[in-house]
Amino acid sequence: MRHRLPPSIEVRNLQRTVRISSRRLQRFAEIACALVWKHKRPEAEMASVAKISVLIASDRRMAALHKEFCGLAGPTDVLTFQHGEIVISAETAARQARIFHSSLTAEIQLYLLHGLLHLAGFGDVTAQQRQQMQRLQNKLLATAVHGL
Secondary structure, three states: OOOOOOOEEEEEEOOOOOOOOHHHHHHHHHHHHHHHHOOOOOOOHHHHOOEEEEEEEOHHHHHHHHHHHHOOOOOOOEEEEOOOEEEEEHHHHHHHHHHOOOOHHHHHHHHHHHHHHHHOOOOOOOHHHHHHHHHHHHHHHHHHHHOO
């Protein structure tokens, strides 16, 4: 079933290693979801789900999911599943934030928006897709952060 309104979105912190502001992240998720909805592609999975779940996980849990669903060892930053689940590794986000001289919050917001764009039908397999997705991602990220 295709929906006319954006899905609801819920952020759940399933890990205890990295301190996360769940309330602020929830607000960002709501803003980002509404923004991404406006750019979704006709075939987008996002249009057929009533609710998106964003799960903040440990590296251990992320590594298990990465192995099970992608066949790759070790954790990754974000995984997006077509039925409306986005899983983000808090520990990977913390490491990447240090590397890129960013904040943990900014890194997690980036991953969340990236996952939403995948649900909205955007891919990043080819260089052209990555470039197009990154341009939109940067634009929407700035807009969403400004809306907080």
